[in-house]
Amino acid sequence: MSEAATAKVFKPAPPVDRITVKVDGQVVVVPKLSPDWQGKLVPTTMIQACEAAGVTIPHYCYHPQLPVAGNCRMCLVEFGTPALGPDRKPVTNPDGSAVINKSPRPAIACATPVSPGMEIYANTPGVKAMRQGVLEFLLINHPLDCPICDQAGECKLQEYSVEYGQSATRFVEAKVHKPKAVDLGPRIMLDDERCILCTRCIRFTRDFVGDDALGIVNRGSYNTIATYPGHKFDNNYTLNTVDLCPVGALTSKDFRFEMRVWFLRETKSVCPSCGTGCNLLIGSRENRIYRYTPRDNPAVNGPWMCDAGRLDYKWIARDDRLKDARGSRPEVRTWRDVLAELAGRLRPATAGSVAIVASARLTNEELYLIRKLAQRLGAATDTIPHLGDGDRLLVNADKNPNTAGARLLGISAKPAGANLNDFAAGIRDGLIKTLIVFREDVTRFGLGADLLGRLDTLVASNVLPNETTKLAHFVLPGCAPAEKRGSFTNIHGRVQRITKAVEPPGDARPEWEFLGELLELITDRRAPATIEGLFNQMAGEVPAFHGLRWAALGDSGVTMPLEPGK
């Protein structure tokens, strides 16, 4: 969620009332009130107290970022409260400890508030029997088709059955059959037989997204998740229900039957599709990306991400990716020769004769190297803004992941894109003889083929081919964010790391690598050979980065004040 929301959560912090409770004999002190899914302060529940004590309570319907429903009963625990005498004072044992009245009935930990002196018993034989009972009921009509279920391997029903369930079924009657492979919407497939009716999906789309699309129809064992007749489950957040669904009822059409989840290597990274920079995990196997899943970061995206960003990975594996470095003559084909030729052309260039169109899709480190290059060549730089639709949840209208980084490093004009007209004029007047373009198709932004034809040297670095790379004298194939390391600065000034998940195709290389080499050829000074060194050098040199260190970024990033002094 946004910065503002987090701030709301933590503002009324000072007067914390604390409550002491015991979980399985272990004393924990918890705040009397804790933030609920909206950040409002509500009484702390037993499940939160257990969490604080390091005791895991199995649960299906409870989710910290959703309203509490309390319908699955998986979280049942036993508890007791201090006994009160006729004088309303706690009764004590001869040894001074409080007498505890054990409640005759269990309670659901997800919805029961803690009270002072409460004792929670999370591992008694009674609790174990209740968990076993709940699981037995959940499995009565469950189809047990794990071999064909995409959730297998990350399924809470599987996990809890192993941990708390029983190995054999006592159910001999016919199972209730429900529709399978139901087309809920453009990205979601529903298997009603697998559903355990926890209503997480319903609460998510109704309360978080504000699209009341799902509900339960029919009664008793025939309960079925459905959309309103004639409507589709189609908003930009539907795929989050696939992660939320504790079983394999809601599955992603995109990932359907593609790969078993236990084969996927998960790489921590950041979504490059808009200025928000949601944290994500890249699931890849054998150099192929299979899916993106959100990674919980309360300061940025919480546990969610939008569907558009999640499915924006297919272009990385496109066949027409730029794979070969190219110099001005056909025999110049290796990186060494191409960079040497390019450096030879750039070194004598006079100040003002070179212009650089960089991109806010590049990482901070790469933009820093471009900045150094521009300083050496006396070149003007700019980036091209890409605006789209934003929403009130996660999606930002800025479709570049590193707009703030490009601004802080002085690569973008004010406002971004303002220099492009000057570039066009400069080329027309013959002042600009060399244009270097990163990750953009400038022919679509006022620098048409006729203008580009007037240049002595056109250098294009990109991932996919476009009109500019076709016209370019030098082509430098770069990497998708999933193929390199680096960092992005999101729209709120949070610097977050991206990590390499797959290898780039052919000769394509991370931009920061060849930019560093090019810079060395031109300036005879070596740029740091690691991304850590590069980042630390940048943060030391550029005041806007406040001397951050790469190591300090961690997995979830660091927010910098965007306006120095503010």
Added chain:
Amino acid sequence: MIVKRQPLNWAERLYLPAVWNGFKITFRHLLRRKVTMQYPEERWVVPEGYRGAPYLVRDQDGNTKCVSCQLCEFVCPPKAIKITPPGPEGVPADRLNAEKMPREFEINMLRCIFCGFCQEVCPEEAIFLMRDWSHVGSNRAEMIYNKEKLLTLGGMHQDKIQKWKHKLEEAKAQDMFPVKQ
């Protein structure tokens, strides 16, 4: 340590007892049952339960039993198995309500160590170590058996449970065709 070589006594120096003992062994084997096989004209029939090559099987209705759960691929110690799952647009499974069937299934018989883990782990009884022990090919590519070859070699398995058929009948009896196609 140095072992001193003992000088031979006169009987040993004569050699005749040794020759006689040698002939005794030869004659004994001459009269015994023959054990050498004239391979490849003669072929060994392996005992029941021998762990030979793993093959895929079809059920008695001719359906591919494998549902592409990839557990064998996971458990295979030498990584001999490579399964390509159907993906969202793959061909529909032979048994419609089983939903899945591998697009491709390859076993590299050069890698396979015939441990039988795949048969053990298979939740669908779709792969069995059969009694084939002779695998011949003139190059490496030939030793990678694909789905078609594995199914042909595996033949039919008399499935006593027929889980999916049973499920389908149960669902139909409740007026619920499980998978809309």
